[in-house]
Amino acid sequence: MGKREPSIKIGIIGCGYWGPNLVRNFSAVDDCYVKFCCDIDANRLRYIQRLYPFLEVTREYQKIIDSPDVDVIVIATPVSTHFPIAIKALNAGKDVWIEKPMTTSVKEAQILIKEAEKRKRIIFVDHTFIYTGAIRKIKEIIKSNALGRILYFDSVRINLGLFQHDVNVVWDLAPHDLSIMDYLLEKTPVGIYATGVGHYNNDIENIAYLSVKFDSDMLAHFHFNWLAPVKIRQILVCGSEKMILYNDMEPSEKVKVFDRGVTINQKKKENIYQTLVSYRTGDIYSPKIDTKEALSVACEHFIDCVKLRKSPITDGYSGLRVTKMIEASQRSIKKKEHWEPI
Amino acid sequence: MGKREPSIKIGIIGCGYWGPNLVRNFSAVDDCYVKFCCDIDANRLRYIQRLYPFLEVTREYQKIIDSPDVDVIVIATPVSTHFPIAIKALNAGKDVWIEKPMTTSVKEAQILIKEAEKRKRIIFVDHTFIYTGAIRKIKEIIKSNALGRILYFDSVRINLGLFQHDVNVVWDLAPHDLSIMDYLLEKTPVGIYATGVGHYNNDIENIAYLSVKFDSDMLAHFHFNWLAPVKIRQILVCGSEKMILYNDMEPSEKVKVFDRGVTINQKKKENIYQTLVSYRTGDIYSPKIDTKEALSVACEHFIDCVKLRKSPITDGYSGLRVTKMIEASQRSIKKKEHWEPI
Amino acid sequence: MGKREPSIKIGIIGCGYWGPNLVRNFSAVDDCYVKFCCDIDANRLRYIQRLYPFLEVTREYQKIIDSPDVDVIVIATPVSTHFPIAIKALNAGKDVWIEKPMTTSVKEAQILIKEAEKRKRIIFVDHTFIYTGAIRKIKEIIKSNALGRILYFDSVRINLGLFQHDVNVVWDLAPHDLSIMDYLLEKTPVGIYATGVGHYNNDIENIAYLSVKFDSDMLAHFHFNWLAPVKIRQILVCGSEKMILYNDMEPSEKVKVFDRGVTINQKKKENIYQTLVSYRTGDIYSPKIDTKEALSVACEHFIDCVKLRKSPITDGYSGLRVTKMIEASQRSIKKKEHWEPI
């Protein structure tokens, strides 16, 4: 047998809440290993090193970027630092994994994409939900055309906490559901209307509603909320033939496919056109969902893309599309002029 | 003992789906009885007379309005006829009960109110949900100030069917939830933003979302939908101290009061103001709900108001406020210019 | 066209809670009509006649039995009177419909069956649940052999109320679930072990548990309870290939079929036989259920059997088998000697 392909070496910048999950999941992927970990908090570094004694740690991320011994940079820092770190990493010829949301603005996302294309580097945006068994199953169902024409997408993600200090509920929660919609429907929205309120800090909305318009009669809507007494994570994808309910809080039946719908007939009767509606209510089906940890699927896919030099599902453009929607929502919330007086 | 107070005589105009319920419930109230029933469909009249042989029936509603033997007119016809029938009834000196929605326009509602005031007649709008045990219990809790400052009101009323031929999903479903909000919060909204789509008939929206703005940081939001695979009827009333979840589909715990909330502290640290959020998660309490049929409570209240010449909870102004919100929603949906481009 | 088949004339004896439902449902079936109604309570008779003016009423049931104008007797009286009325009706040459439970003893049930066979009359026992869409669908699935070998049957029927004065919770509730098991599994049980307690009346158990043994490794178990804080009506039918959960309290997914199970392999390793268990967890499927009222299906089936002189699904033998199980449970509860000391 020939020489073994040299392993991909990973440096992780930012080892907060998500850091140990990243180390653990990348460690289980073939053909790669985590070499460096960086955090500005020395205590955090000691903690992570006790968990993973094989790691080299540093408080200066530039060392990781400069190291010829690192192929891939994983950026898990606060969102405001994603752009400066990512641009340096790309400049240094590294592939990058960026936690969600990708950047704080559309402009930053566009610069990163351009830089990556110039240098033939890979950008992966960690829209983890895309890699859950539930969303992959729903994608499969939609691709089979079982739903018919998609009529609407309705998403609710509400809970008590965790209030963020620097970003509002849209920047915090919307990357999940907007990336899910982007992935499942593959449609380009043309406009957004958003309302929201910051009850405790006027600048940081803790509740927001988004309506998203497309170049058709499809409608999408989102409810994001940090201040609800119950935890709801629910998406409806309604087609002309079948309808899907995705309830992430259900332990064993997360995805249900309803054979339900409406048939409309126009009938001419006594010179008047009459609309006859008939309802279809058939079986309900809850497909088996792959329970493999989503982050593990994401890590494998990313390393695969790095090896084969191909674009990941959640590439820079995916991050850009989501950032565009968030930015438009933000503008819409802040403009307060379009209310119809009562 | 003196002479018994003569009974209030009721004439019902329109005996479709709701008609027999009205006859049955008014029949159980003291000091009143249903004397006449009118419907344009002779078969329907035969059916109703077999159920209630004591009723006098007619196909011409004018006869009931003209009859000196009728004190009260109950209008349960299609919404487009509410105004012409009600105005005649008021002219004839009758008190009127009008099914929801009150009228097809704000202007009609205003004329009816003016006419009723001129003639000292009573208008009752049948916002039946106000009279359910659940809503009365929630009102009691809110009145006791247990919720603290009201932060938002979020309502979802979705199901598969029943598509209407003449009115959209807002005119059909919103009277329920808008009248509930109006009753519970007693606040005057200042603006509305609504989006909606008619997937089968461009003019008749089958899905709609409403954001309602007040003269404060309170926000209200509504989701109405005839085309959903599951039936959800759920309202969140979130206060600074406690939060209420009203789930009308629950058989035995329709109302839950959550002792949950957020406390925000501003702390100055190293010359930076830092926001500290702490979460409160206490007991959950599900009060016993009076299970008396709401329509029966409504009928009793109405007859009581007729006897005592007092204004009902759901009077003409209640109907007017709801109609104003529906009309503004309608205008907002039809204007398609306020979308923020993405 | 030939002469129309003369209609089957029905006399109902006992018009309490269930009476109006029987009149209404038989009235909707072709080729039969309800001619007589009997009750010992004159007020009840007046009430029923106002609802159904075409009925002839009487307080003496013998008149109905003697009438040559009645073909079928429906017995909806308290259980202690089922036998004397039914035996007279059979003697008079009538077919009989008997509400559940059929009789107060196995002996009575056997006499009725013998009498009916002698006179070629039909006995129908109203085990209504057999005629629900849910149970018919489950029967269809079991008949298709989709479940594999049946391993166990577990049933829970608990609620607060309605305490009976004359019979215990087994006589009251068990006819439902025992008849369902009898119908679905078509197996003859060989023994029963039951425990129960009457907390408020030592003779009338308000909670009981039944274990039922068969001539195989199949086990059945039942929990009946009038004194539970929540309403549960749930049956598990577990097969070697698939498992069914029937939850009668679910509004829209009453029947769920789980593609779940266990595979056991014996493996010889180092001279020790080792058991290897592997688990199968596949899709879940909730078939569409016919929502037609069960009593209506039962009435149609009964009239069909009367016309064609064939035996109904829930014939006298069905009633006998259920009565045998109840009687054995009763004996087992009262014997208190088989407890294993702790």
Added chain:
Amino acid sequence: MGKREPSIKIGIIGCGYWGPNLVRNFSAVDDCYVKFCCDIDANRLRYIQRLYPFLEVTREYQKIIDSPDVDVIVIATPVSTHFPIAIKALNAGKDVWIEKPMTTSVKEAQILIKEAEKRKRIIFVDHTFIYTGAIRKIKEIIKSNALGRILYFDSVRINLGLFQHDVNVVWDLAPHDLSIMDYLLEKTPVGIYATGVGHYNNDIENIAYLSVKFDSDMLAHFHFNWLAPVKIRQILVCGSEKMILYNDMEPSEKVKVFDRGVTINQKKKENIYQTLVSYRTGDIYSPKIDTKEALSVACEHFIDCVKLRKSPITDGYSGLRVTKMIEASQRSIKKKEHWEPI
């Protein structure tokens, strides 16, 4: 400042599935630390040492028992070895923590208790559920006498998996629910009746039902099942005044207290005693539950008992009482003579 109290040194024997949880939780308790870990599997030892580099590991448990540097032995081995290890540990003067079930027989449990008493050593049996916030809250409610007289205890613990090779479903699951009942009710049962079947191995039951009798009209019942399509973990504790539902699968409302019950009046009417039943249906209340990990509470309580030389809540007698019930169940299942013929 005086001299610090020397720490309690712990040796853990058996580091399978539960081992790392024990190390982690004891490590968080003051005044104690885990010094030794033993397992016969060298790979497992390497794994545990990588997680906790400060541990001394060995494959020979006798070394730990002999070590003067160990005060407390934690036994987390297969149940058949609990007795021989525990007796040696007690002989060596150590306090012992034994995983559930305590021993394989009543006799073994009695010998251990005698030995511990002779040497004034502490036995702790790890009935972890007793230390959950939910069970501690229920205990508090029962102690306050809010439930009134306890009428019955009904428990269901069913799921698909995990089939055990050496013990049946009763030995596997019953220690949880029997210890919960023992703790909550503090009543001594007098007899047990159990039925069960081993569908895949005649000797190892995978489904079992237990009825437990007391010296009163209180009844207890248990359903244990490894072969169910759904996961149910539910206990009803029903009192004459209030009723508790404990649903361990509920994420946020595990304990519900129902103000429900029955009042029975005897009324003499026309020389017949008539029973009048009235039902009470009041509020439902879901108390806040302490979410602290149960094992952590258990570890703290144990170390506290070791320091203060007091008996733990789940002492040897608690383990003995549970073992007695399991042994009686076992005998009852194997005797197959008490079935009432049908």
